[in-house]
Amino acid sequence: MTVITNVEDLRVLAQRRVPRMFYDYADSGSWTEGTYRANNADFQKIKLRQRVAVNMENRSTRSTMVGQEVAMPVAIAPTGLTGMQHADGEILAARAARKFGIPFTLSTMSICSIEDVAQHAGEGFWFQLYVMRDxxxxxxLIDRAKAAKCSALVLTLDLQIIGQRHKDLKNGLTAPPKMTLANILDIACKPRWALGMLGTKRKQFGNIVGHVSGVENMGSLGEWTARQFDPSLNWGDVEWIKKRWGGKLILKGIQDVEDAKLCVASGADALIVSNHGGRQLDGAQSSIEALPA
Ligand SMILES: Cc1cc2nc3c(=O)[nH]c(=O)nc-3n(C[C@H](O)[C@H](O)[C@H](O)COP(=O)(O)O)c2cc1C
Incomplete structure (x- = not known):
């Protein structure tokens, strides 16, 4: 591909360059993928009203989000394992967001650590928190986000139990990844990716490994994370986290009007209408369909 002009070009390029288990992890939803597909289909259905002959010379997309000036009202969503799509992926994405003047959100499940990314992020540096049993x-983690001067905490509420994602199960995407013959052959065909990974020291979950006793490598990490996502997470925890954090709080994964009201009552600064990209509750309505209410 000579010139990249749109996101679809990037998707095609990623499919060519990134090992299948990581590409599939990004390009999939849970269970039947019904909600995953609805997210796109319902978005496409929205038609814009075309008005003309209005002076547009000084138009601007500048706005504010949670009290901060942004070049456009868009933020990079948290995505786990970004540093496995490309060596040091989270650092590169944070730099791109900074250049554009929009916030970047670092996932709890990132490869590069909060401290590493903080060196490169701009003013809009949000940290996404998954609540673990520990x-x-x-x-x-909250204290580290504070020390790294994160400007908002994004608390994800729709992953108390991880959605069943069939492609990940089939590809052996575990921590550590299953090194089947198929996976080894696939990686051998992705030399650019492999060289990048050889050239970086960031190859594990940087926010976790070395920060939890007993989790010193990928093997113990797999066991730890499988046990850790907390199904008991509730509004009492939201209150506790808000107090501990003390800064701007954004609640993510809201789909229902009743929950939106509870967000407001909790004193959160913002909420994200989201179904986790169709990766969690399959059968849930699309995010864009949920938004107006
Ligand atoms: C590869 C991938 C990894 C993701 N990892 C996370 C994550 O670690 N934390 C999180 O809150 N959301 C995660 N998400 C969800 C996104 O932040 C975002 O909500 C979703 O892609 C967009 O769908 P929505 O419009 O329903 O929000 C991930 C999404 C993808 C595609």
């Missing part, structure tokens, strides 16, 4: 670890 609350002492969560406290340390």
């Amino acid at each position: 609350r002492a670890f969560i406290e340390r």
Whole structure:
């Protein structure tokens, strides 16, 4: 491909360059993928009203989000394993967001650590928090986000139990990844990706490995994370996290009007209408369909 002009070009390029297990992890939804497909289909259905003969000379997309000036009212959503799509992926994405003047959100499940990304992020540096059973670890994570001067905490509420994603199961996407013959052959065909990964020290979950006792490598990490996502997460925890954090709080994964009201009552600064990209509750309505209410 000579010139990249749109996001679809990037998708095609990623499919060519990134090992299949990581590409599929990004380009898939849970279970039947019904909600995953609805997200796109319902978005496409929206038609814009075309008005003409209005002076547009000084038009601008500048706006503010959670009290901060942005070049356009868009933020980079948190995505786990970005540093496996491309070596140091989170650092590169944070730099791009900074250049554009929009916020970047770092996932709890990132490869590059909060401290590493903080060196490159701009003013809009949001940290996304998954609540784990190990609350002492969560406290340390919140404190690390504060020390890294994150400007908002994005608390994800729609992943108390991880959605069943069939492609990941079939590809052996675990921590550590299953090194089947198919995966080894696939990686051998992606030399650009492999060289990048050889050239970086960031190859594990940087926010977790070395920060939890007993989790020193990918093997122990797999066992730890499988046990850790907390199904008991509730509004009492939101209150506790808000107090501990003390800064701007954004609640992510809201689809229902009743929950939106609870967000407001909790004192959150913003909410994100989201179904986790169709990766969690399959059968949920599309995010764009949920938004107007
Ligand atoms: C590859 C991938 C990884 C993701 N990882 C996370 C994550 O770690 N934390 C999180 O809150 N959301 C995660 N998401 C969800 C996105 O932040 C975002 O909500 C979704 O892609 C857009 O769908 P929505 O419009 O329903 O929000 C991930 C999405 C993708 C595609």
